[in-house]
Amino acid sequence: MNPAPSIVFFTTASGAGYGLLFWLGLLRPLRMAPHAPEFGLLALAVALVLIVAGLASSLLHLGRPERAWRALSQWRSSWLSREGVAAIATFVPAGLFGLGLLTGWDGLAVPAGLLAALGAAATVWCTGMIYASLKPIRQWHHPLVAPGYMVFAGFSGAALLAALGALAGRATVPALLAIGLGLAALVLKRRYWAAIDAKPPRGTPTIESATGLGRIGRTRPLDPPHTEQNWLLREMGFRIARKHRDRLRGLALGGFGGAALLALLALPLGGPLAALLLAAGALLALGGLLVERWLMFAEATHTVTLFYTGEA
Template identity: 55%
Template sequence: MHPAFSVVFFTAATGAGYGLLALLGVLAPSGVIPADFWLGLIGLGLALGLIAAGLLSSTGHLGRPERAWRAFSQWRSSWLSREGVASVATFIPAGLFGVGWIFLGRLDGWVAVAGVLAAFGAIATVCMTGMIYASLKPIAQWHSPYTLPGYLIFSAMSGSVLLNVVMQGFALGSKMLLAASALLILLGWGWKLATWRYNDRLEIPTTANTATGLSGGMVQSLEWPHTEENYLLKEMGFRIARKHSAKLRRITQALAFGLPILLLLAAFALPWPIAAALSALATIAQFAGMLVERWLFFAEAKHTVMLYYGR
């Protein structure tokens, strides 16, 4: 698949933003995070800012961005439409949660309820984003048991690293949060390796023979269906060399998983403000690595429509 940067940024930014929002919505009302004005403003501002930036970026891949609103009308049958509805609906409890925390200094009562609802909305939206891809049967690399859990794991991982750097910025970081972030990174790393192993060993049952219903030999195309590149070839026929794929996988592992773990372990052992600086570096490295990982997620996917073109 063609890895458009607008969609790559969308999945990376919203995943991190929703992960941070879910953690804030659960941990703040439980008393783990204090009802501080600046902490709430920066934490929720970062979460909602990433979500909004990702959603706006996703419209850049549309041929007619001004018609994006029409996607909301197909929620009965489209996971894309359901994701749009859920993402907008989540802003309602998130906004109430922000008003109560930032302007009223409260994290109890209806503010706590709004925070929990915002967390549920964030998790539901991430699930629907994952289902956009997991439901596509023509793309075997996405239509697998690894896609949806991967979206949830990466969202929790990115959100925990963001929460850690916010807390460290206010000298409120804890060893428990650092350990939880490191464990989630290890979980994400292991899940990504398992996903790559599954995709590399994947045997796609659909062939030119099964598509045409012909048997008794290998079906081959004598000539191309047309002489110039079309939309399908541009969007579905993107190919990446195996050597480039292997290199980008190593970069993903280094930036998204390996380096953040080392930096967080160092932050675990060192005092503030060094721990805060190391946490910031871990956040930056991980986001860059997740952009590469998301790019590979699209670039390595193969659509069965390319059998029509002899690929």
Template identity: 50%
Template sequence: MHPAFSVILFTTASGAGYGLLLWFALCSLAAPDWIDRPLALTTLLFGLALVSAGLGSSTLHLGRPERAWRALSQWRTSWLSREGVAAIAAYVPAGLLALAWIVWPRPGGVAILPALLMIPAALATTYCTAMIYASLKTVRQWRNRFTVPNYYALGLFTGALLFAAILRLFGRETVAVDIAVLVVGAATLALKLAYWRSIEGRGASTAESATGLGGFGTVRLFEAPHTEENYLMREMGFSIARKHAAKLRRLCLAALFGAPLLLTLIALLAGGWIAGFAAVLAVISAGAGVLVERWLFFAEATHVVTLFYGARAA
């Protein structure tokens, strides 16, 4: 599949934004003494900015972006529509939480309900985003039991890295958050490796299986359906060489997992300005790594329509 940058930005920025908002909500419920007004507003506004940037970029991939609002009416049948509805609904608890911190230096019990609502709102929106891809039977790499868990894990991991960096920049020594980053990062790495193993050619459709003529021998394309490249060939027929995919996977592992986890461990052990510097570097590295991971998520996906254009497997 063609890895459009607008969709890559959508899935990475919104995932990190919802992850950040979720971690802030959990922290405000479990350890409100860690948080003051500047920290709260910085975290909430940054999380909402990421979510808004992601959602805004998603409309750029539409043929008529000005009609994006119409997609909201199809929530009964479309995961894309459900994602839009859930995303708009998630602004309510996030906005109320920000308002509470604007009005009161320490909102206390006033912030409890919005924080409680923020958690399921972030989880529901992330689930809908993942199901946009996991619901497609025509793309076996997405119709996969690891797709939804990977979306959750990546959002939680990148959100935790952002939250740890913000806490460090505000002078908070938060061992618990660093430990959460390490645990969630290790789980995300395990899920990513399991996903890559699961898509390695197993269960692929072929021209023989698609036509049911495999018993007669090899099925070959007699005549191309088009003489020139068309939309389907550009969007669905994108392919990446195995050797390039392997290199990008190694880059992803190093940038998204290796460096951030090592830098988080350094921050945990060192403390002080070194911890803050390491936390910021971890966010930068993970940001680059998750862009590579999302690019691969689309580039390695194969649509069954490509069999009609001569592909051997999809």
């Protein structure tokens, strides 16, 4: 698939924003993050800026952005519609969370923060299921895709909360979460790449199964259906050279592992040095995720390419 910059940015920025909102709403009532209202407002503002920027970016991918509201009506059958509904619904408790922080009323801030955390998790799951539910794209129709979205959002959100928490002198729990989830992201992505690189599972459509000529042997088109590049080949048949793929995979894993390592190094430290390490770790995490998101699209092939190249 041809990676669209707007969607790559959307899935990275909004995922990090929802991850930050999740950990803020969950950890603050447990006193595992700075409890000061000023810190909560700052972290909430960063989360909402990332979420809004990501959602706004996703609209650039639409041919008719003014009709985006129509997608919300199909929530019974469409994960895209469910994502939109969940994203909008999450703004309600997030707004009440901010109001509770602003007024210093924990009786409002605590339940609203927990509801916002629940809404953030639901939205990210819906985003992952948009891709995991697409059977014609075997690299996306995989059991690790939706859980991966949750891990990546939690990882980037924890890295951001740790960086912000270091400014307030309390970053231990978010840093530990960033370490654990960074390593989990690294392991999960390696397993995912190993799975999509392996021989396609039985039942995956092939040109042999489509033509019924599998008993004869390997089948290939005699003549291409088009004499020049068309939209389907450009968008659905995008290919990335193996050497570039391997290099980019290494960069993504380096971002995950580097962020976890910097968080580990920051644990025994304090003050400006810990804040600097955790800020660098958050940037590494986001950079690694940008590369990983780009690869998720670049490595995906639609079944329609069988018609053109004999391979999907």
